[in-house]
Amino acid sequence: MTFEDLQIGSILVSTVRNAPVLIFAGMAGLFAERSGVIDIGLEGKILASAFVSAAVAFATQNPWYGVAAGMLVSVLLATLQAYVAITQKGNQLVAGIAINIAMSGLTFVVAQFFFQQGGRTPDLGQARLFDVVLPGSAAVEGIPFIGWLYAHLIGGHSVLVYLAFGLVPLVHWVLYHTRFGLRLRACGENPHAADAAGVSVERQRYTAMLIAGVLCSFSGAYLAIVQSGFFLRDMSAGAGYLALTAMVFGNWRPVYTFLGCLMFGFFGAVQIQIEGVDLPLVGRLPGSLIQMVPYVVTVIVLAGLMAKSVAPKALGTPFVKSR
Amino acid sequence: ADPKLGIVYDAGGKFDKSFNQSAFEGASRFKKETNINFIEVQASSDTQAEQVLRGLARKNLDMIASIGFAQQAAVQKVAKEFPKVRFVLIDGVAQGANINSITFKEEEGSYLAGVAAAMASKSKKLGFIGGVDIPLIRTFACGYAQGAKAVNPKVEVSSNMVGTTSDSWNNPAKGGELARSQFDRGVDVVFAVAGGSGLGTLQTAKEKGKLAIGVDSNQNGLYPGTILTSMVKHVDVAVYDAFMQMKNGTWKAGVTAKGLKEGGVDWALDENNRKLITPEIEKRVMGARKDIIDGKVKVIDIRSGVACPA
Amino acid sequence: MQPAVEFRGISKHFGAVKANTDVSFTIAKGSIHGLVGENGAGKSTLMSILYGYYRADGGEILLDGQARRIHNSQEAIELGIGMVHQHFMLVENMTVLDNVMLGSEGGFKLQSKRAAVEAQLREICTRYHLDVDPLATIHDLSVGAQQRVEILKQIYRSANILILDEPTAVLTAQETESLFEILRLFKEQGKTIILITHKLQEILDITDTVTVMRGGRVIGAVPTAGTTKEDLANMMVGRPIENNLPRAPYNPGAPVLQVESLQLQDEQQVKLLADIGFTLRAGEIVAIAGVSGNGQSELMEILSGMRLPTSGKLEFLGKALPFAGRSDADGLPRTFRDLGIAHIPEDRLRDGVVKAFSVMHNTILGYQDKLKNRWGLFDFKAIAARCAELMKNFDVRPNNHDLRIGLLSGGNQQKVVIAREVLAQPKLMLVGQPTRGVDIGTIESIHKQLLALRDSGVAILLVSVELEEVRALADRILVMCGGRITGELKIEEFDTTRIGLLMGGMHKS
Amino acid sequence: MNNHDLPRWATAFVMPVLNLLSALLVAALVIYLLGESPIESMGILINSAVVNPEGLSYTLFYASTFIFTGLAVSIAMQAGLFNIGAEGQMYFAGLGLTLAMLAFDSSLPMWILIPIGMIGAALFGALWAFLPGYLQAKRGSHVVVTTIMFNYIAGALMNTVIVKYLVPAGEQNPASRAFSAAAEMPRLNQWFPVLGETPLNISFFLAILALVIYGVMVSRSSWGFKLRATGLNKHAAHYAGVRISKMIITVMLISGALAGLGSVNSIMGSTHYLSLNFVGGAGFVGIAIALMGRQHPVGIFLSAVLFGALIQGGFDLSLEKQNIPPETFIFIQGLIILFCGAMENFYAPAIAALIKRKK
């Protein structure tokens, strides 16, 4: 195989398909962190919602019940995290990491308890969310570029993919053009100023965490009932951390975070394509070295192109009325 | 009296959809037939393997089955300390008068899978998806490629690995994504040797209407109609046999390499894939099988240090 | 007289600290009410209670004769109370407009409102002569402008009772005057204003009545008309304050610092300092007067090694300061300190102290490598003894060196910083805004320390926006504007008008 | 912060114990739901983790590694850096150690091999932390992101190196060859036979030594003072003459070296060869330990032992009680981190009220 065989189309479609897990989680993290709460617990919430949505979708044979149940659990976890971080004024990193570790264990134990398949849920079969075929796809299929664009790049994905991509402008709008967003950003930058302006910092942060819970659940649901069709232990495989990375990479801004997610999706897809291919200059690289492409690219981009990333100033500090 | 038996899984755990699970199934069959119980433990690290082997040996177990090459060093060490306890090491080789090391000629079973795949493929493009790039997985890949090229030297095999960390065995999304990417490149039969991640591959193949090949246990029944066959590795039989021999007093130490001839590996043909295996395919596969058993065809094992010819 | 606010027996304790004890007094509607007292007297705490920020342990607050429980700022705002805090309550990376809208957005969607509010703000700015661009981002604004944003916020919300906690601490005389203009306008409109300040002249200038607090209690409440600075100072501190501190005759020694054609440009090539040149001799205090934001801070940063100049010749005791060949100022302050340059930074909370460290740890900040033994370790017994002495000499209160310095009042934090730098026995002392937010008693003692330092032969460069302070301390005065030195005066030539003109950019004449 | 002015004995002793009990209570509930007796299970757990000398020995063996990774995360945290990369640093350090051993284990005696191995590990660990530190110091690239990336990169790189170069021909196991006996850390059972055939070795003392040095350096040395000043207020640290970028790079190097030293215990102390993914999450456990132990040496020690005990006790318990999968203890770890690390003040109001009533 040669370099020309790189399937750009396939890479793009794959990017679109891979990104939603990160986009949902990234946007979730964005809400939490712009309000001043570090959300390193994305991973745990993704995993929990992945399990619950798969289990419920299987039990009810209805994917939407699965999505709803996953949302419920993710929101519960987010509430716990909020309680620890906001009410108890505990360490936010610890809370997040605790949730990640606890969920990694608990999802397995519960899955094993109910399904006896080694921490796996049964195959969802018809209870998955299937891809949407845009009207007229069949008709344009034959047209060279347009057909592919319409039927495969734009069309042919799950509803959740459209939700993920639609979320980005929505989040941008909410963050920068609504009262809620203004208050949210104020709480993350200078909660004392928000408080003095009559904004309840606690309520604002709780709300942000709830939204984070909801968004994060889609990430888990997407993994389990769209991409895989079942739940498997630890199937989040670091997606939460990657989403967090995309967010820091994107300087805590929705559009840039989105680009960060796409970047991971894109280089993940490129990496698949160049495995076992003779590359110009370097020749054929061992598969395991190719695995590091997305990560190396991130470091290079971060070091070379990006300005210093600036976190919300109050990120990670509990709001205490004191000097 | 009944023998006291134990089984130690490696980090993958007894539900890894791979050799641990297969071992568990073999032990369970033994238990069902003989009503003799066994103790089972999972050793999550090499250090724990030694600890648990020693712990079980102290309980005066008669036989301990250690599943997975990761336990090789631990078995070697503990077996020396407890000469009365018998050890069965799966997938690795340890020396000792009380050790039976059982390895499998994965390349032979994979060869058959490759033959079947090359016959069934229309595009003459085959895919291979491994969990992590380690010698064992490469052995599968190489056997598969040899089989495919034996059918038609023009067949192309593209190969991808899920990742490099232990997550890689539990990442069905990636397993599916790799399959999609291979299908986009024209592949129409894919062989998944990636534990839980491989389930994502099988699933995607079904969704895309392509063919997939399962591994380790007979996975034909997972998605009947799209699973061409499974490359079965009879860890279950090995464990079952060892326990049985223990019970009957016929067990012997030594090193056993189980290939097609010894019934260690095979391909799976049952009602689930009957329709996919045309008579020509069956004939060709069975022919290759016979040639290998008869020694007419030698499948290269890359672990012996020879580069993969295919 | 109709009372707008009445405090009845308010008490508030923070652990062992009694910030307010049985505080009772009344504020008349439509009046400007002064509130004075030493650092830590409990003024801010009392106002924070009125603004719903803290909950009082006991007592009640009456608004317009009605007892009110104010649980949070939201409720206070709804009751028409507005507060300009001692430390600005602004979100730095947002625009003025967004800061003003925060908390009173008037609807979920902002975009539709923004234009209307912006127009309204521009209108307010013209009406009250406030020079603020609603679309500017806060961190680009000078402190004075940020102060105006805080005022703007309150006007926009049409607060009826306006609390100003040390609003003039960072303002120049002109800025203070225009603030007072606005306050007078407010008063005409029937609004009630509570003004906290350490500058007694301001109390006399603008308030109708004044309440004095000490140690959390009300010492007295008097009509301004019948009182004097001395009376107030006496009530606050419990002793008279000396106005003209004694000092040795002006007898400058050898040059300590020589600066020639110093230039500084930032990354966008904006000139921050241009052609700065002066000489500073041992045993003299040279003050740099000017509106804040005209390059004084940058000059001090360069002289203390915290920032690299773009070019220029800087000599310290006849030797060039070691800027050459450096790409950043990392670690440079240490070299400078080793040379004998001490620095009292103008932003003490940002640069001068580590808030989470104890007082004792803060007394070794910058000198950590001098106090270590040969294994690089500290002898904490010796350091504690050193700290105890220093706290005694400078009357740091409370006298507990294990306390986090963040819990000390601003005045006492400042005393720790000054004590630390004085103790180092420098040859050159750089002093930035030494008495910002500090009460008159402490100002007196800080001034005494600086004069003693001068008399002992140390060269002192003082940056201050308080002309009072400049007059009290300086031997010579340099005036800066727009990054240049626009004039130089001897102390005998001190003339507020002339300095004011130079500060406004009128060149040497 | 929010301690309601409780006496020291309450915050230092009563509250942590109550928190731990709460976590165990939830754990007991789960064990009960799984169909086993919580009390009996706890008995087994405690017995096999701390009472039984052999179990205790394993507990301390695991704790030795965790102390190093916990220290690695802690020291970076003192400078305000969140090093998520201890996992990758320890992994890569394993390579340094292994290369040193493969080169010298047949020619040099033990007392030289051990320091060489330690240096190799520390060096490679530091190397793996250098770039994230450098990029943070000089380019402002967020260390959280770069260290996460470096974990993945280490995984890929180590996979290539081990599989391509280190696996002896004909071997199944993706691991290097075993080192000679001279390259084994002396085990404590030589002196304390009661410990049985357990891998607890002198790394444990090295870990304690590291804790002491860390404690002294951070709280009593001028360097530690500058370190903490950097973490708490960069502006003030700059004012105080600290070379911030040098400090950041230095502390990341030390952090990486400490994480690297964790591999000495795991490899030279136990397995004697380098295997794929040998770190097994010890780097991430280090994060939990640093956070739970509040970066205080005693706290780090106690948390490390607690985690070691959980792994050892949980392992034995799942052996005894087939209904309790080992994953249950991962869940319990999470609970303990939550209760002891993040909700540390959960009982403060209650205790305060109790004390008040007594008075």
Ligand SMILES: Nc1ncnc2c1ncn2[C@@H]1O[C@H](COP(=O)(O)OP(=O)(O)OP(=O)(O)O)[C@@H](O)[C@H]1O
């Ligand atoms: N949140 C708090 N926690 C603990 N002590 C506090 C807190 N806020 C204030 N104090 C203490 O209460 C006392 C009164 O403080 P307050 O800020 O009201 O003084 P102030 O009169 O405003 O002083 P300044 O003139 O310096 O602003 C001081 O001793 C201060 O240290």
Ligand SMILES: Nc1ncnc2c1ncn2[C@@H]1O[C@H](COP(=O)(O)OP(=O)(O)OP(=O)(O)O)[C@@H](O)[C@H]1O
């Ligand atoms: N920033 C600096 N500029 C000039 N000389 C320095 C600087 N930092 C250290 N030195 C000198 O280097 C020598 C080494 O001192 P020491 O080991 O105490 O440095 P350090 O405290 O580790 O430095 P740093 O504060 O930068 O970490 C001393 O002679 C000291 O004066």
Ligand SMILES: [Mg+2]
């Ligand atoms: Mg105050």
Ligand SMILES: [Mg+2]
């Ligand atoms: Mg030093």
